[in-house]
Amino acid sequence: MxxxxxxxxxxxxxxxxxxxxxxxxxxxxxxxxxxxxxxxxxxxxxxxxxxxxxxxxxxxxxxxxxxxxxxxxxxxxxxxxxxxxxxxxxxxxxxxxxxxxxxxxxxxxxxxxxxxxxxxxxxxxxxxxxxxxxxxxxxxxxxxxxxxxxxxxxxxxxxxxxxxxxxxxxxxxxxxxxADLRLPETPTVYGFGGRVPDWPADFRAYARSIEDELKLRYGGAMVGDVNQVLTYGGVFAYPALRSAPEGKLRLQFEANPIAYIIERAGGASSDGTGSILDVEPEAVHQRVPLYVGNEALIERLEAAVGDD
Incomplete structure (x- = not known):
């Protein structure tokens, strides 16, 4: 206690x-x-x-x-x-x-x-x-x-x-x-993982549009980067990569908990097509692309990459 x-x-x-x-x-x-x-x-x-x-x-x-x-x-x-x-x-x-x-x-x-x-x-x-x-x-x-x-x-x-x-x-x-942490309505920051040359073309185009609107905040630890988004509003992504189409982050340990937190705080999550929380679990160490942040930014993301 x-x-x-x-x-x-x-x-x-x-x-x-x-x-x-x-x-x-x-x-x-x-x-x-x-x-x-x-x-x-x-x-x-x-x-x-x-x-x-x-x-x-x-x-x-x-x-x-x-x-x-x-x-x-x-x-x-x-x-x-x-x-x-x-x-x-x-x-x-x-x-x-x-x-x-x-x-x-x-x-x-x-x-x-x-x-x-x-x-x-x-x-x-x-x-x-x-x-x-x-x-x-x-x-x-x-x-x-x-x-x-x-x-x-x-x-x-x-x-x-x-x-x-x-x-x-x-x-x-x-x-x-x-006591009641909510994602700010006006987004301010973004952080995207993975090497830019390894990003698929559709995600790269989405990233370029975000770069024109928000401030880069990326520190190499998902918790720190997501905390920036939760504090200031914005979007965090560790996308599907050319070399890793299944993504890098683990569904059970990382993606599900972070998606749950962001959604409970009024934001949205996605694997590119729908909420992370709806991804079918297949293995304990299963990987998945992760996108979380303000709902409008996640909707734009799904419109950009959802047809992959």
Whole structure:
């Protein structure tokens, strides 16, 4: 339990959801404090074949232990693990069933070397994984920026908290800085991933039109880039690429949770043809193109690339 409980300000009524985010918040200062000594390669690859830093493994270990200890969590899986961990209890949508939790422990960990923003992404599903985004009951992310913040989306809406160690060192303090976070109506920023030569021609044309209207904000960590869009309005995209038509981001760990957050905040998401939350789940480490932001910008995107 945190020293200051944001649930008093309209947070999640579900005790398991609340406990998961309590666990995530409790690990955030530990993860952040451990990063300076874990900027090196671990010598291993994750389930997607990507090189893993020591920071990735440490964050995964801490979060795995904390989340699987939560009563009501039936399974846990992360970007760094091939398979789900059985935490006890059948996962499903019944009143007595447990939840499945999927995380990206350290999104943007390649930014460790350059000391840029990183984060943790969390999705809580009431169905066995792989699951549809429509099976999410809550999602959130921690952003390790100049300050540590946590954005949580659930049936009550979207809120932003500051997370920091308690002065006495006995836990963490969480203070709500925005109880009803909404995407600004007037878009300001954009951030697009992938190499420009690798963009399909239709997305490149869309990007050129956006460049004439909005300010570029791209830092190489999805959490940080999406947080810019959530704060200022705009659009974030990691498109289908010529070399990777299926996209780069993982549906369960990254795309579904971020799409859920943005849609709960009044924005829209897409895989190029429709909401990310409607993408049919096929595998735990499935990849997908991701476009999120103000609804009008996503509608323009779908008009530009939807016939691929």
């Amino acid at each position: 945190t020293d200051s409980d944001p649930r008093a300000d309209g947070g999640p009524a579900d005790s398991t959801v609340a406990a998961v985010f309590d666990a995530v918040a409790a690990t955030a200062p530990e993860i952040r404090a451990a990063l300076p000594g874990r900027r090196v390669e671990s010598g291993t690859e994750n389930a997607s074949g990507e090189s893993v830093l020591a920071g990735d493994l440490y964050a995964d270990e801490l979060l795995g232990e904390a989340i699987t200890a939560v009563d009501g969590v039936g399974s846990f899986v992360s970007e760094e693990r091939e398979d789900a961990v059985d935490a006890g209890g059948a996962v499903g949508s019944g009143p007595d069933d447990a939840y499945a939790v999927a995380i990206d422990p350290l999104d943007g960990s390649s930014n460790l070397r350059s000391n840029n923003a990183m984060g943790t992404v969390v999705g809580i599903y009431d169905a066995p994984l792989p699951a549809s985004g429509r099976d999410l009951v809550a999602a959130g992310y921690v952003l390790y920026g100049p300050i540590t913040t946590m954005v949580v989306a659930d049936d009550a809406g979207v809120r932003e908290e500051v997370v920091e160690r308690a002065p006495d060192g006995g836990g963490v303090e969480r203070s709500v800085v925005e």
